[in-house]
Amino acid sequence: MASFKKSRFLSITRSLYATAQAQTLTLENTIFATTKSLTQEQQALSATETRSPTLQQQTPSATEAESLTLEQQAPSATEADTLILEEQTNITLKNARSRIRSAGSPEEAFEVFRKASKSPRFRHDRAAFSAFVQKLAGYERFDLIEQALESHKKPPFSLMEGFIIRLILLYSEAGMVDKALDTFYEMDELECPRSEKSFSATLSGLLLNKRFDDVHRLFDEIPNKFDISPTVFTYDIIIRAFCEEHLLDSAFEMLGKMEKIGIKPDVVSYNTLIDGFLRAGDQTRVDELLKEMTEKGCAPDLVTYNLRILGFCKDKESVKAQALLEEMRSRGIRPNSRSYNAVIFGFYKEGNLEEARRVYESIPKGDESPNSGTYFMLIQFEIEHGNYETALELCKKSIKRKWIPPFFTMKSLIDGLVKISKVDEAKAIVEEMKKKFSGSAADSWMKVETTISL
Structure with a gap:
């Protein structure tokens, strides 16, 4: 979990x-x-x-070849929906995702997923797959996750590397690392070519689950075993692994190893190391890295600055x-x-x-x-300093943009306004909150209203 x-x-x-x-x-x-x-x-x-070891930028979505294959297999949207509706359900491709999220039990979510899977087009809905895994992992129903995902490895589905990568990621997200590994090793059996992309996906899944020994073992074994050439993305994962293990010198040494085999460290490589040394409080090494990356033509980016x-x-x-x-x-x-x-x-x-x-x-x-976080911080800061009128103005701006500050903050503001005899302003806020909320949230505001002096 x-x-x-x-x-x-x-x-x-x-x-x-x-x-x-x-x-x-x-x-x-x-x-x-x-x-x-x-x-x-x-x-x-x-x-x-x-972009450290995550796959958002390393891992492709379904490849063009996969998409083409799926498009060739898939019926029209109407035909696909009909396939599902023939089972006398109300499940369509459009509502499958929301039905999964709102399911009252893991079994119900599984049924929605199973029936929606009858349409080849459903495989394009990455968010639905992720919602399903999140839902069932929350219930710790890993058996149903496995049953559902494994069914997509079988006919009539065709398997391209992009989809296999997605399965590896989903298993990793659920903490089912061994199934992610099995999926990677099964690619030959599934007649699906593997590349550095699926290799990086597997390493990232291991890293996500803190399987550091396995990260390093696979990095040493897999390239020769499957004739895969690691890229800068792969090395960035290894650098991140060392940083998470607090082995910063080992992480730094990877830069030299990359350059020896002709792989140029990228901004992610440096940002990951900068992050690691900042966490360790080693500003000297951070300065050295900043100087080195600039000298080697790797310009600092937004992330570099934000870390600093x-x-x-x-x-x-x-x-x-x-x-x-x-x-x-x-x-x-x-x-x-x-x-x-x-x-x-x-x-x-x-x-x-x-x-x-x-x-x-x-x-x-x-x-x-300014985003919601900016407003929420400043409102709270002003309240802490007793600047209730300033906090009120910020609150109004935030609400106008449909960003409602946390209840605790709003309650503190109302108490402060009452304290400085701004009762009408306090009441106005309560009235607005009552209109915006229903159920127990509205009840909470009604209770606040009773505490305001007339």
Whole structure:
């Protein structure tokens, strides 16, 4: 289950994200119940944006050849739906995914998946496959996951590497690593050519599940056994594995090994190492890596800067992090919401709310407008400092954009407004919340309403 819950590597359904840690309701937890703490931000960056061992960028979706084959097999959408409807169900290709997600039991989800699978077109719905695996893994019904996925290895389905990769990923997401390995080794039997892509998928699945020894064993064995030539993507996975094992020197040595065989380290290679050394607090090695990558023509990207920003903020050097925002702009790299939010949070942690506000005000309107996390942080910060009217204005802007702050934050704001005799404003918020919610959530707001003085 732990491996499954870490499945944000499936960004195929966006992925290797760490799950939210259960903590007490401190300010930091309140904010990052919806937005990540600095540590979690760094995990998210290293897990996804660095393209480190995840497969989002390494692993293809179904190849063009697979797609062509499936298209040739597949009937029209109407015919496909009819195939399913002939079983006298209400399942269609359009609603299969939602039916899986809303299923009340693993057996019900399995039945929906089984019936939808009768249409070859269903295989194109990667999100439905992922939803099915997530659903059943939550119930720990690994037997049904295996039964469902294995059925897609049999006739009348044709198997191309892209689809096999998806099965490897799905098994890995569910924590069924041995089945992922079996699938990789079965490719000859299934008459499906294997390449570095399926090899990388398998390594990534092992890494996701912390099977470090197997990662290194396969990296040593598979290239010769199956005549596969590792690429920079493969090496990036190995670098990430060493970093997660805290074997940073071994990770760094991979750069030299890559260059010896003519593989040029890419920005992901360097970002992964930078992330590792930042976590270890080794700024000297970070500076050396930054210098080396620039000298070798590997320009820092958004991820490189975000990692550095997070590192400075973590070390309470938010002024340096703020300077990086300017440097990014001067180099034509647009800071994103992670960049700004990290600096805002960093200044707040240092007790510099005024500078946090300036960063917020400096965010360009448009693509990089403040996001929900920005508003939620600032609202909470202003409340903590007793600036209830400022918090109210931010709250209104957030709600206007359909971003409702956490209940705890809203309740604190209402209490603060009542405290400074802004009862009408407090009541107005409650009324708006009552309109936006129903059920138990609306009941909670009605209880809040009774606490407001007339």
